[in-house]
Amino acid sequence: MRIRKNVKRLTAAEKTAFTDAVLALKTKPSVLHPGNPKLTRYDDYPETHMAAMMASPGWAHRGPAFFPWHRELLLQFENDLAAIDPSVTIPYWDWTDAASSPFTPDFLGGNGSGSSQKVMNGPFAYDGTNHWTINVPDSPGDPVFLQRDFGADMTAPSLPSSGQVNTIQGVTPYDAAPWHDNTGAYRAQLEGGLHNLVHRYVGGTMGAMTSPNDPVFWLHHCNIDRLWSEWQRLHPTASPYMPVTGAPAGQNLNDDMIFSMGGPAPWPGSSTPASVIDATALGYTYDSAVISIPHLPLTAVRILFGVTNDAPGVVIGPDGRPHVVPGGPGDPVWTQLTHVEKDRVLASALLELSHLASNATVRADIQKAAKALQGARARVERAVA
Secondary structure: OEEEOEHHHOOHHHHHHHHHHHHHHOOOEOOOOOOOOOOEHHHHHHHHHHHHHHOOOOOOOOOOOHHHHHHHHHHHHHHHHHHHOOOOOOOEOOOOOHHHOOOOOOOOOOOEEOOOOEEOOOOOOOOOOOOOOOOOOOOOOOOOOOEOOOOOOOOOOOOOOHHHHHHHHOOOOOOOOOOOOOOOOHHHHHHHHHHHHHHHHHOHHHHOOOHHHOOHHHHHHHHHHHHHHHHHHHOOOOOOOOOOOOOOOOOOOOOOOOOOOOOOOOOOOOOOOHHHOOOHHHOEEEHHHOOOHHHOOHHHHHHHHOEOOOOOOEEEOOOOOEEEOOOOOOOHHHHOOOHHHHHHHHHHHHHHHHOOOOOHHHHHHHHHHHHHHHOOOOOOOOOOO
């Protein structure tokens, strides 16, 4: 099982492995244009994305297939990276957490410089050692270098807040008729409200139809994919995809999604929204869906099992015996968690406490509150390999 990690949890070696694999993919031959030495396998992805945006109706945007189409795109890209280095998975950028920012010199480089918006540092700088070059622009006269312009768009001066994310994660149903643009449902609100905002905030290359030319595209959409997975767990009784019928071709539950219209396909085989709904069935999960019981913060352990005495960090474990819990005074482990992780741990505590309630109504109310906090699973999970 692949585990996609938060950027802030990547080691230096994992950052290097990811960027090295991306750079190596930029040297592999194109599948869409075999025999063309000017185009690479990496270039196939911005070209496919641009084709999806130029199609009418679009294959991947402003409609129900937004999540599954990009999930398949991410998976194929990740498979290409894994063929270069099996240890590599796509990390996700949690926009609500400054510690998760990928825009550092040792990872994806920083903001663009001056009126050109040219990225000057990191492994994807045009003027750097790797000479990262945009071979598939939106238009022939567009710059060949990576551009960014953080917050310059007046409609996107800042990244999404945790409150915005939590609000949209609570929206149901998945989508609604007429299955296009802003239907008011979950897909439309996350795509139009958060996904588009982040593209505009980063600006430059990320504002183009060929936005995968900026490697941060993959980390951004990895987070989008993660949120869809968590939404499914948060709303287990809601349909994870809609509609079954009634939408344009490629957008219905069992339609083959569209990635090519004539010419070589970007990869063999086909996929439907139904075939990619379950991320774990595709062989991956997210570290945010995994909380290791031995590393529960002291605050949560106190709630769950109670403190044996006044000695800091000593608690009664589920086996009824005293245990020393890492953290000590001030519980630094707890303070290092994101708001989402804190909510999930507290939700797990509430679920444990709910089982002690003899009154069925009270028990149901506690469990409802836990699910509202949790946003992922209704129990603490052991780490998976």
